[in-house]
Amino acid sequence: MLSVNMVTIDCVDLEPMVEFWTQALQTEVAVDWGDFVILRGEPAVGLQRVEEVMPGKNRLHLDLSGGDRAPEVARLVELGGDVVRTHDVDDFGWTVMVDPAGNEFCVSDPHGTGDDGAGSQEQGETAQDDTEARDRHADEVADQTPEERAAGDAAAAQAARDDAAADER
Template identity: 35%
Template sequence: MPVSIHHIVVDAHDLPGLAGFWSEVLGWPILSAKPREVVVGPAVDAPFGLCFMPAGETRKTGKNRLHFDLNADPDVPGDREAEIERILALGARRVDVGQTGDESWLVLADPEGNEFCVVRPKRDLIG
């Protein structure tokens, strides 16, 4: 049997703060909160979740090599724009990583500068 993803680990300087941000963005509960590890996931028995661990002293200096692509409910008109505004209100910010302005996604960064995208509905990307 091949391996499966257990957690996606995110290095953080403020573990509870960043875990709380992603908990709110994704609507996932905080499943475990320890001094050196905070886990967020859809449920305790979910196949994977996000694990926030100490980043150490170094600060992020460049573009992420891995990022999340998020999408809103494709059946709710205007939901993408509403979700972008909600996420910005939670503490995200718009960032420029070289976009032209013609992209079908919007690049944002979480409170610690980790980029992620809010994309058009998946069904629009296939086919």
């Protein structure tokens, strides 16, 4: 059985990407081979220097979660990320962001943790609901054109900056 042990991000300018992702994931560099850096974690994140990035939409992106979404998004904006758009479907929400090199990734609300002490049938229903919400998310992201993704950029980025400013007060 295969398992994912690392996800690699291609980047032209390696150093700012290493800085962003170590802070974003609150981790450290595990291995630095000059043109290829591996960050500590499961799965690990690799950052690989390339001559040029492939144009167009990412064919793969990270989905991150782990706490309240709004403060995490604000923190990532402060680190140099940018908000593309925000989605809320039923009880599942996520924010599409880009790192400093323009690679898309998502930050979602925590879900499917089973920490509420519910019975196994209820946990199974929650897991099914979460799977359906993630499937809707994947379908929506895949169906977006670059123009559609760009349409909400300014408003979503301003909302994240406003949230960050409100948190500072």
